Amino acid sequence: MNKIGLIIKREYSTRVKKKTFIIMTILGPILFAALMIAPVILMKMESDDFKKIAVIDENRIFDQSLKNTEYINFEFVSDKYFDSSTVSYNLTQAKADLKESDYYALLYIPHTAVQGNRGSVQLLSYQQPNMGLKMHIANGIEKHIEDIKLSKKAEDLGISQNDVDEILMVVNTNINVVTTTLSEDGSEKESSTEIAMIIGYICGFLIYMFVFMYGSQVMRGVIEEKSNRIIEVIVSSVKPFQLMMGKIIGVALVGLTQFVLWVVLTIGLVAVGQSLLLKDYNLADTSQNPMTMGSQLDNTGNPQDENAMQFEEIFKAVYSVNYVAIISLFLFYFLGGYLLYAALFAIVGSAVDNETDTQQFMLPITIPLVLGIIVMISAINNPSGSLAYWFSIIPFTSPIVMMVRIPFGVPIADLIISMGLLVLSFIFMTWFAAKIYRVGILMYGKKVTYKELWKWLKYKN
Amino acid sequence: MNTLIAENIVKKFSNHLALDNVTIEVPKGSIYGLLGPNGAGKTTLIRIINQITAPDTGQVWFNGKKLSSKHIAQIGYLPEERGLYKKMSVGEQSLYLCQLKGMSKKDALTGLKYWFEKFEIQAWWDKKVEELSKGMQQKVQFITTVLHKPELLIFDEPFSGFDPINANTIKNEIQELNRKGATIIFSTHNMSSVEELCSHIALINKSKKILEGDINMVREQHSAPIYELEYDGFFNKLETTLTSDYKILELNESKTGGNLTVEVLNDQMTSNDLLKRMMQHGTISSFRKNLPSMNDIFIKVVGDTNSVTE
Numbered sequence: 001m002n003k004i005g006l007i008i009k010r011e012y013s014t015r016v017k018k019k020t021f022i023i024m025t026i027l028g029p030i031l032f033a034a035l036m037i038a039p040v041i042l043m044k045m046e047s048d049d050f051k052k053i054a055v056i057d058e059n060r061i062f063d064q065s066l067k068n069t070e071y072i073n074f075e076f077v078s079d080k081y082f083d084s085s086t087v088s089y090n091l092t093q094a095k096a097d098l099k100e101s102d103y104y105a106l107l108y109i110p111h112t113a114v115q116g117n118r119g120s121v122q123l124l125s126y127q128q129p130n131m132g133l134k135m136h137i138a139n140g141i142e143k144h145i146e147d148i149k150l151s152k153k154a155e156d157l158g159i160s161q162n163d164v165d166e167i168l169m170v171v172n173t174n175i176n177v178v179t180t181t182l183s184e185d186g187s188e189k190e191s192s193t194e195i196a197m198i199i200g201y202i203c204g205f206l207i208y209m210f211v212f213m214y215g216s217q218v219m220r221g222v223i224e225e226k227s228n229r230i231i232e233v234i235v236s237s238v239k240p241f242q243l244m245m246g247k248i249i250g251v252a253l254v255g256l257t258q259f260v261l262w263v264v265l266t267i268g269l270v271a272v273g274q275s276l277l278l279k280d281y282n283l284a285d286t287s288q289n290p291m292t293m294g295s296q297l298d299n300t301g302n303p304q305d306e307n308a309m310q311f312e313e314i315f316k317a318v319y320s321v322n323y324v325a326i327i328s329l330f331l332f333y334f335l336g337g338y339l340l341y342a343a344l345f346a347i348v349g350s351a352v353d354n355e356t357d358t359q360q361f362m363l364p365i366t367i368p369l370v371l372g373i374i375v376m377i378s379a380i381n382n383p384s385g386s387l388a389y390w391f392s393i394i395p396f397t398s399p400i401v402m403m404v405r406i407p408f409g410v411p412i413a414d415l416i417i418s419m420g421l422l423v424l425s426f427i428f429m430t431w432f433a434a435k436i437y438r439v440g441i442l443m444y445g446k447k448v449t450y451k452e453l454w455k456w457l458k459y460k461n
Numbered sequence: 462m463n464t465l466i467a468e469n470i471v472k473k474f475s476n477h478l479a480l481d482n483v484t485i486e487v488p489k490g491s492i493y494g495l496l497g498p499n500g501a502g503k504t505t506l507i508r509i510i511n512q513i514t515a516p517d518t519g520q521v522w523f524n525g526k527k528l529s530s531k532h533i534a535q536i537g538y539l540p541e542e543r544g545l546y547k548k549m550s551v552g553e554q555s556l557y558l559c560q561l562k563g564m565s566k567k568d569a570l571t572g573l574k575y576w577f578e579k580f581e582i583q584a585w586w587d588k589k590v591e592e593l594s595k596g597m598q599q600k601v602q603f604i605t606t607v608l609h610k611p612e613l614l615i616f617d618e619p620f621s622g623f624d625p626i627n628a629n630t631i632k633n634e635i636q637e638l639n640r641k642g643a644t645i646i647f648s649t650h651n652m653s654s655v656e657e658l659c660s661h662i663a664l665i666n667k668s669k670k671i672l673e674g675d676i677n678m679v680r681e682q683h684s685a686p687i688y689e690l691e692y693d694g695f696f697n698k699l700e701t702t703l704t705s706d707y708k709i710l711e712l713n714e715s716k717t718g719g720n721l722t723v724e725v726l727n728d729q730m731t732s733n734d735l736l737k738r739m740m741q742h743g744t745i746s747s748f749r750k751n752l753p754s755m756n757d758i759f760i761k762v763v764g765d766t767n768s769v770t771e
Contacts, residue, residue, distance in 0.1 A: 003561060003563075006557065006560050006561060007561075010557055014546075014548065014549060224546075225546075228544040228545065228546060228547060229540075229542040229543055229544030230543070230544045230545055230546060232508075232513065232538075232540040232542055232543065233538070233539075233540060233543055233544075233558065233602070233605075233606075234558075234561065235513050236511040236512075236513055236533070236536070236538040236540070237533060237558070237561040237562050237563075238561055239530070240513075438514075442508070442513065442514075444542070452475075455475045459474075459514075
């Protein structure tokens, strides 16, 4: 036992002292934080950017409905391009002028637009305009056309404008479907499908990534000892099983350390970034739902209320997630999946002399992992379907697939079967690996086949 | 009293028998040479003694007790295929290997200090192993093998990779350890070092032990009745003196004397008969039986067994 401790200590300390580990640990959170902050900064920069838009309005009616905002300014240039001889608008000229002018874009509203035809309004620009701008324009035009149609119809029916307003106010409804999961003990909690999906994805991918990263570290460690020829010195002091277990556990601790550091540093960096760069933005809101950025520019309805409601919902959804359960199950499946695959990686490492020979044995490891990812992607749309069910029970894919099911809620029975099978299979796999490992580490110089591995199993310890 | 007995060891790998009912007895305090051609099964036997692999059948006894994992700390092993972690510092690594043998950190540090000073390599402590030459690495390996003062030391080709000066240092250290009471199993292809160091030998060929015993007795057993003489003066008509019972193998004469190698063909004759005949003619300054070198024995015995089996 004491010897395993020594091995774990060595495996751990040499790895966390490595430059690559330190660089990864620092770069990872910077990358994650950048991924979270960057879209917000970009959106902010874009919307900060003052845009002047030339408008050719053939109907000459939208000058009131297209409202200027802090960042968007509409200038109506219909007169300039009106050719009285042909009684038409010279759009070609307008397009040509756009390049030289300081206009960001040219908005062309043909007279057919009043009929509300799809795709009749054009926004011409040299850059892809953002969502917010498009929505702002569409909303403005839409509302005006609606108003026109409405008042025309009202006139036809002989209803006064006041009555129309009253009717509109009365019929205005806003429905929001609140998803609520019922648990077996009868309690209810509000949930959000989107949040569950996002959490499921992140957890599944993290497990996939960690299993691959740290599993192959185990493999490389075994190959290193073999090619360094230190292995025989070590196994004359400790049992091969102790060496293998010490390595697997040591690397697992490195993985956990990295994970914890990533989480802590990412949260720290995001918090710092938020307070420094985005003083007036609430990152939590905007990053959860970038689409709301567009509606902030929308000043046709009552955006403040709507946004506030949306944010509140997201917050509620975010907080409705049972983080303690998810994190502890994540750690369980991370460790279980890692232990299962690390044993396989150790077999591969022991069977070859150098890393280039690993290719032939990697396929049986790669296939179930990739399969797990593929199933995960479809399982996320149907987390309680039979595909998701079976692959979250089978130990080789369960760490990935079960993690996407968990945020949606999984019956306790499924969890127990899946976790039990995972524990049983990694115990079996470790035993199995140890038998091949102890023979493999002392074999040099010949290309090993699967048949040979099978024979090693039967050697007496 | 034997430090180690390996009894009727059989070890089979998938398609060949590595050890076929091999028994060796390593006397306490001996330097025991384990000899044999490549692939004979020496390394497998050594691995079994080190409990790296287990025999299919057979027993290993250490000081009269069945060999078990608690004996690991009493055995030191320097394998033929040896190496160190390249990226670890020399000191850290030595400490690690000693602790794996069950030493406390404090004892290991004291011991390492002593040996590093003895070999004058204190300056290497913080260096990474990859910065050392192969010979330097071997010295570190040697230290970590012997540091825990094991009762039984096993060296597999210990001199490979050393220059003559360092090889000599290591040889002296091995003898010194033996004088201090350690029993040593020593596997090598270098027969002159066997003659120089070993008190006992065993020869393994084609998975079988074909020879074992005290080195002098082994050489005696394999010797032909050939004698070497040095004499002063001048012998006339040596052939008539020696008669047909003897065969002159080599004769070098000068004006003052000569040396002669002669084989006794008549097995009734003893060395005294030869001396008597020669003494009539002059003064004998030296007389000794010509014992075969280990190299000759090795080649002869291995060759014989190979021709029998083929």
